[in-house]
Amino acid sequence: MELHKNLLEEIRAEQGLRMESMKKYYPFFEIVSHDLKQFQNGKYKSIDIGYVLMAVLRMLIEENNFNNTGVTYTDYLNFVIPFLESEFALDCTPEEYAQLAGYVFDKIKNDGKPFSYEFYDPEEKIRKVARVWLMKSHFQEGNIYYYITESGIEFYLNTKEFKEESKISIQQLLLEKMIRTQNFKGGREIVKRICNEVLKLKMQKREVLQVLVHDLKNGLSLYREFFQESVCWFDEEHDLFMKNTRLIAGAMSMLSPVDQIKNKEEIFLLDSELKRAMAMHSELLSECMDLRRKVDSMVEQGTLNAIRPVVYFRQFLETALAKDDVEQLKLLAEPLFQAKKKKMFDLKRLDEMLALRRGMDEEREEIESEEEADYVYDDELEEQRISSNYRILVRELFAMLKKTDCFTLREWNEQLEVRYGQKIFANGDYYSFLVNMCQKHEIVIRDAVRHPATNFEAVLKQYFEIEGTEEELQMDFCLETLTDEEPVTFLECFSVTNIRVERMNGDDRADAGNRD
Numbered sequence: 001m002e003l004h005k006n007l008l009e010e011i012r013a014e015q016g017l018r019m020e021s022m023k024k025y026y027p028f029f030e031i032v033s034h035d036l037k038q039f040q041n042g043k044y045k046s047i048d049i050g051y052v053l054m055a056v057l058r059m060l061i062e063e064n065n066f067n068n069t070g071v072t073y074t075d076y077l078n079f080v081i082p083f084l085e086s087e088f089a090l091d092c093t094p095e096e097y098a099q100l101a102g103y104v105f106d107k108i109k110n111d112g113k114p115f116s117y118e119f120y121d122p123e124e125k126i127r128k129v130a131r132v133w134l135m136k137s138h139f140q141e142g143n144i145y146y147y148i149t150e151s152g153i154e155f156y157l158n159t160k161e162f163k164e165e166s167k168i169s170i171q172q173l174l175l176e177k178m179i180r181t182q183n184f185k186g187g188r189e190i191v192k193r194i195c196n197e198v199l200k201l202k203m204q205k206r207e208v209l210q211v212l213v214h215d216l217k218n219g220l221s222l223y224r225e226f227f228q229e230s231v232c233w234f235d236e237e238h239d240l241f242m243k244n245t246r247l248i249a250g251a252m253s254m255l256s257p258v259d260q261i262k263n264k265e266e267i268f269l270l271d272s273e274l275k276r277a278m279a280m281h282s283e284l285l286s287e288c289m290d291l292r293r294k295v296d297s298m299v300e301q302g303t304l305n306a307i308r309p310v311v312y313f314r315q316f317l318e319t320a321l322a323k324d325d326v327e328q329l330k331l332l333a334e335p336l337f338q339a340k341k342k343k344m345f346d347l348k349r350l351d352e353m354l355a356l357r358r359g360m361d362e363e364r365e366e367i368e369s370e371e372e373a374d375y376v377y378d379d380e381l382e383e384q385r386i387s388s389n390y391r392i393l394v395r396e397l398f399a400m401l402k403k404t405d406c407f408t409l410r411e412w413n414e415q416l417e418v419r420y421g422q423k424i425f426a427n428g429d430y431y432s433f434l435v436n437m438c439q440k441h442e443i444v445i446r447d448a449v450r451h452p453a454t455n456f457e458a459v460l461k462q463y464f465e466i467e468g469t470e471e472e473l474q475m476d477f478c479l480e481t482l483t484d485e486e487p488v489t490f491l492e493c494f495s496v497t498n499i500r501v502e503r504m505n506g507d508d509r510a511d512a513g514n515r516d
Contacts, residue, residue: 047084
């Protein structure tokens with residue numbers, strides 16, 4: 001049972017990360033599921049739309065990343081139509097080719113919306129939404145230009161097993177894309193991934209050293225594999241580091257004065273993160289060179305041990321029995337009768353002891369366990385902020401109901417202004433909270449918490465799961481719009497009329513339950 005418990009904890013902890021990693025593959029299967037059998041009565045069903053998608057992504061990478069240009073819809077047609085003609089040998093007119101290319105293009109860009117799917121995160125006990133774009137568009141100088149996203153690049157690269165490529169180099173290509181598209185915040189996430197890859201290589205280097213100490217043969221095999229898959233790419237990785245450093249240095253000059261002020265801090269943070277990654281990469285290189293020296297020493301010592309004379313007594317005895325010659329035992333017995341009682345000391349060892357200075361002995365390496373960092377994405381931060389703000393507003397709502405059984409929105413605003421200042425009226429979460437609160441005119445707290453039917457009741461349920469009290473469970477209330485009052489402030493113009501909140505008595509509560 002303990003084994004099953006540990007296994008379940010591992011599955012639960014990794015599920016959210018695995019689903020987030022899977023999202024880059026989701027658009028491909030979504031596009032492929034819309035095959036061409038239904039288009040034009042199946043006239044083009046022989047076309048593999050997945051093959052066309054891969055070709056378009058490769059074209060976008062070539063133009064966006066290597067030629068540093070955007071792709072117009074005309075450029076897309078000039079590429080796709082000859083591709084369809086050569087690969088599938090269709091008997092179509094130019095107009096039919098253009099119509100087919102347009103259909104495929106609409107599926108790839110998904111009408112400008114992200115490909116999204118829901119999944120359950122067992123660690124947080126909530127359902128999450130993963131969103132991903134393969135391409136995005138920008139309007140510039142009277143034309144619409146299309147660019148492949150970092151998710152599109154990552155998907156295209158990961159569909160091939162890059163055993164002969166460096167994962168750090170692949171992340172560096174994504175970082176270059178981020179910098180060129182001025183997505184500096186996303187670039188910081190890529191640099192963190194690079195740091196994690198460096199930490200993995202450090203841990204792998206330590207594992208190789210541990211195996212070498214106990215098993216030289218298997219250790220040498222792991223050592224060669226480690227150098228072949230990682231260390232041999234250090235020069236290429238260093239060149240990419242320097243290239244991205246130059247791009248960051250020139251990023252400020254490419255921005256407009258307004259964008260310079262807006263992105264100055266993000267560029268500084270990205271530059272600091274990249275310098276930290278370069279320092280870690282240099283440390284890894286030094287450690288690998290030290291590993292090479294240690295391996296050479298171990299191999300030399302192992303070779304000496306291999307050629308050292310060794311007597312296998314069982315084999316010697318079997319040989320003597322086979323020859324039926326007792327004289328063979330003389331070779332074993334004579335050394336025992338010629339033992340030297342006077343011990344000898346090698347003078348070379350004495351010279352080494354006299355020349356040895358304090359501090360020359362090798363220091364022990366402390367191995368610390370290093371864990372990968374967890375990342376919180378922007379949409380998750382948004383959800384956390386909204387949830388936190390809603391709980392504060394529910395708490396203030398109940399605090400107001402404890403003071404008075406009936407109050408208007410204007411009175412509550414005055415109370416909130418005293419506690420939080422005018423800044424609360426610039427918070428969009430406050431207005432969305434009011435919209436959700438007005439979904440029903442009568443709120444029976446206990447029923448709402450037990451069976452939430454609206455967004456506001458779901459907020460109430462979450463509040464009572466964390467900090468709600470038994471006294472607040474009795475504070476049922478109703479909402480009334482005051483059409484006879486003239487709105488004075490912008491907040492009172494919200495929802496056209498002012499709002500009054502009033503606690504319900506027992507009879508009102510029963511009537512509300514019957515209506516529900």
